[in-house]
Amino acid sequence: MEKKSCETGQTFPYKKKINEPVNKTKSQQEEEIMAEPFYIDYDECIACGTCAEICPDCFKFDDSMAHAEVTGFDCPKDLVQEAMDNCPVTCIYWGEEP
Ligand code: SF4
Secondary structure (H helix, E strand, C coil): CCCECCCCCCECCCCCCCCCCCCCCHHHHHHHHECCCEEECCCCCCCCCHHHHHCCCCEECCCCCCCCEECCCCCEHHHHHHHHHHCCCCCEEECCCC
């Protein structure tokens, strides 16, 4: 016997998955996952190097530097977000540098 959803009457299991990918061109998919502009607030940066360890393609840091630097935006958005989430002083922000 089939179970039915109370609200929609749709039978289980649903034939269409909720997050089923929609047909998109490769460039549209790349556009979605690549990072948007972001910046580091140099006054807040404590020069720990975590961001560069997580995402070396977009962040640069070595011991001679007083703060990390953004070297580009050509990296996955998830990786930049991970760097932001792991920055101990949360000084990496999405957007254009003010
Ligand atoms: S993780 Fe944050 S504090 Fe550490 S170097 Fe990068 S921007 Fe600076």
